Amino acid sequence: MSAETNEVSSRALLSSDASNRSALERSHLDLETAEKPYLDSNELIINMGPQHPATHGVLRVILKLDGERVLGTECVIGYLHRGVEKIAENRTYTMFNPYVDRMDYCAAVSNGLGYCEAVEKLLNVVAPPRAQYIRVILTELNRIASHQLWLGTHALDIGAMTPLFYTFRDREEILKIFEKYCGARLTTHAFRIGGCQYETYAGFEKDVNNFLTFFAPKIDEYETLLTTNRIWLERTKNVGVISGADAIALGVTGPVLRASGVKWDLRKAQPYAAYSEFDFEIPVGTNGDTYDRYLVRMEEMRQSMRIIEQAVSRIPEGAIMGKVPKVIKPPVGEIYHSIEAPKGELGYFIVSDGSTQPYRLRVRPPSFVNLQALDVMVRGLLVADVVAVIGTIDIVLGEVDR
Amino acid sequence: MVPITTLHYLVVAAALFVLGAIGVLTRRNVVIVLMSIELILNAVNLNLVAFSRMWGNLHGQIFAIFIVVDAAAEAAAGLGILIAFFRNKETVNIDEIDLLKW
Amino acid sequence: MAEEVKTPDPTPPLPDGEKKALVEKPTAEKPTASGEPAKPAAKPAAPAKPAGPVPLPWTSPMVEKYRSQYGSGLDPLTYLGQNYLAVDRSLIPDILRLLREEEQFDYCVDITAAHYPKREKQFDVIWILYSFPRNERVRVKTQIADGASIASSVSIWPTANWLEREVYDMFGIQFDGHPDLKRILLPDGWKGHPLRKDYGILQQDKEWVQINLGIESGQ
Amino acid sequence: MPNFIMSYLGSTVTPGEAGSQFWALIYVLIIFAGVSVAVICMNWIERKALAHFQIRLGPMRVGPHGLLQPFADALKLMLKEDIIPAEADQFVFWVAPLIGLLAAFTVYTVIPFGPSQAVSDMNIGILFMLGVSSLGVLGIVVSGWASNSHYPLIGALRSSAQMVSYEVAMGLAVVSAVLMTSLNASGTGTLSMIGIVQAQQQQGVWFIFKFFPLGFLAFVIFAIAMVAETNRAPFDMAEAESELTAGYHTEYSGLRWSLFMLAEYAAMIAVSSIAVTLWLGGWMRPFPNLLHAPAWDFIFSLFPGLTFGGLAAIAMIGAARMPAHSFFRIQRIGLAVFAALLAFSALLLLVIAIAGRSADTSVAARFREGIDYVYWFVLKVAVFMYLFIWYRATWPRYRFDQLMRIGWKVMLPISLGVLLLTAIVGVILP
């Protein structure tokens, strides 16, 4: 099937646009040299997935190989397509809220935050400060949980089994906090339009602080296992390199973009919730390779801890629910609101026709757009690197396919 | 039971040699032709070692070792040629290898 | 949503929620700038009135330049502090290219569409753009009729590849010049485009399901 | 008959050497059973150790502390449907696991568990071992091909290239050890496994410490190459589960799959045995020359019994610490019985050690010696087996090109250099 068409497509990609050519051009060059592969008739077309241990769900990648070298890829997605956007058009704004948790189920809180804020914006409502702080705390906890899951599975893809269990052990602590807060561990449905449903339980701050003191040494533990491990370095350095310009051209966001040296984080660039009140850094990489993305995510966990620490210490008293009408009927209009989800820019584009249901709700999923960069990143690498790069992009198929 | 003499080994070696010769002369697949050559070399080796045993010295065995070395070199070069050939003509059939240059 | 743009008076939307009143005037994109200059309805937190904010004209040096260049084909507006350009279909390739190359909107956040079945030009196609140097977002949207096609922007932003494929998959909008326009989330042989309003939520391609999955129904 | 047995126990040569086909057969059977049991133990230990590396418990349900888990697994694998893919090459698919298994087990004919505790002492022992263990790759290659599927084929190609590459460095490391055997008065070395250990005894040093760091380097090269040879992490490219689903045995299931596993573990034990024989003094106890007084012999001969005693104590503690709940009653009894068995073995070993402590020619002394030899050999091999588990828990997987680069550009030059230096030092020094 279509490694052929895929080549054509990427060549068409290149045909225009002078300014962001570099990486695409590089892949173009690769193609030129690979034009007459070693054993012409013996190119392997390999079907990786949808049932494959390293595709993080039901991603299917069709690899065109020369020996073990990747000549081209084509992603076949949609195996988990549930029509979230169609469902949104047939549910009220409130009823749709739990559905967003099912997209990126590893970062359900972030999804909920983006959705609630988008609707609030459309309603012209602002959540009260206390709710904003709770949102920040939970979202950042969720960011850590998501990165932990990423780290475990990514390391497992590269062959290091043990970090998976370490990260899952520590992720458990976060999930326990979620469970105590809202009763659910994974698909939390923690936020409501206009604020939060639940006041924090007694001892919430203490739990969060306990987690922070518990988790700080654990990050170092992960790093001792991997950061200076020679095999890890060899497997990740200069693998899946994508330059900043290419990343921007391909719409890549999140840690993948930042690892390529673009210092851009929506929490800083266009602050939402209460993020403008906290002091934190945006970790940036230089090479845009898998190792940099690893380092960026590790540092992001630390920065998230900083944010949580500040938020917990300064959490204001007050209401947790803004003035929201009983029946949510936003005025006619449209809104695009995006947040920095663990995987990148998560945007909601909502068109309201003034009724209780969204007329059109579009989710801009970070994983979906980031996954598009896979082809550019893996060309000319080996099969083993494809696995590493899929892991480093950090996709969640629930979000890719929606 | 008849004791095993050098003659027995010679018969086995002759049989292997003839089998190898048949393979070389009749098969189309170059890989199998190369394998038949290995068969021939083995037949020769068996003869050499049998004679070495017969004469009670080790020169035959030394020859056998040299032939093994030669077989390794031959396999490496032969298979290299085969791959180079396959890359250009996409065939491993010996009767299609009929051009001196392509 | 170019409709609201055109309705000059900010009447509250009709309460019969289903398909709203936006079909009234599907006249071409004559940019009647809304005549309500009083309130800078940007995003203040007290719109308690049921009417809600309305799109206002968006003025900036950039849009002035393009206004003078393209005239009536372009309608810069702002709503809740978010700027967008309602653009005539014929101008789309030029405007997008200019935004990318001259105005540094180097990041195509999203491409999507919305379906208004009662309108003559049934589809809105929306580009959400972001500029890293300016830290600014802008939306570009245009209306096209069912069956009409629109120029692909893959050559401007490579990321448009999958996004346009998804729009094609969900709405059936053709993009001219797209290198590989085929379905992305739904299977290749599927019939129908699910995000159109005339596609029911329980609807499915029965035939496809029966042939490919061997079951009566996917529900 | 008892006389026959007793007379044999007094023998100082291997059954092969003595020309006793009966005893050779008995040895083969004992080794086959022993290796199978070792593989079962290894299976359990790997699962438990790996689990504890990874902060989990591992098997806990089947038997006390999952002790019966390997048997349950074996039973399950035997009962599972044996699937042969329709497009596979039936015969080759069928025969491939057997090739690997045969190669792995044939190696044991020359492994010396003691000076007379081997099936045979071949003149070309080490050459035979290397050759036969290199046949194991045929099973992998052929199985990958016969599955007629892409992932197994890639796994097979990887594995064949990998094994051929690492065999070179491995062979050179072995040669440098063999070279050390020739550092005696007559100047002739030996390829015989038993001869190599005896050479270490004569020279009074394990070859790992000989010409430090040359022997050590050769040992390290061998230790790396043997991990690559057996397709274990971090060189488990041929079955890299995150890349090739399961590599060469993707299409295998049930009993045939378990044969692959059996072959893999048997091969691990085999190569560890080579390393022990060549560099770690084989069956010799620590300091056989330095501490050679009979008293020391006696003290060291207590070790097997004490080890079993320790294991029994651990099992006993485990039984005592079981939660006092009726659910655990059977498990507790089982563990206690297991502890009792271990304690009985410990007692037996200690009795033998004490009974055979003085009389050098008695059957008891022979017994004691044999047990000592086997114990020290197995202990050294066990260290390697633990290392295999440790590697697996700690390291990510190498990529294929990196593996080849290390094999050809790092290991091969180093092993060549070590070989040359060993030769030079061997000529100059004595």
Next chain:
Amino acid sequence: MNPALNSALSINSGMAPVATPWFFYALAGMAVLSGVFVITRRNAVHAALALIITLLSVAGLYLMLYAPFVAGVQIIVYAGGIMVLFLFVIMLVNIERSSKERAFNRMWPVGLAAAGALMVLFASAIVKGSHINDMFRDRLMPLPESTNTQQIASLLYGEAGRMGQYTFAFEIASLLLLVAILGAVIMTKKKI
């Protein structure tokens, strides 16, 4: 070999007890039978597996001839090295297509006839010579198996200060191997 020799050999050889005629016939039969498979199997992988069996049987015959070193070399180089290389190449060049084609070339009767002639030649030579007892009878000269490797080494490399009989040839052989390696690399490389 005669029983006297057998017992004499058992002193210094581990091979003696198993080197019975039955072993010879079994090994020889296996070698010839799988040799037949090598040249008749359509599938190259089957042929390669058959060839491996032949090689191992021949290695067994070497052991019976008190040439353990050659047997070891046979196993390690042939079965472990060359045959893996063969299998590798068979998998690299797609054999599936050729397995559907004719296995034998068009001139196979001629080839068969030539091979038949060769067989007649061998047969006549063996039959003609087999009556010369002291020529084709076992000379009953036991080779010292236990020092086989050392003796081969001294022939190849020489002993203390004296160059061996075959040292020069050995070096030339190493050169041959080097040339073969270089040739194989150059021929198979993508870009030179």
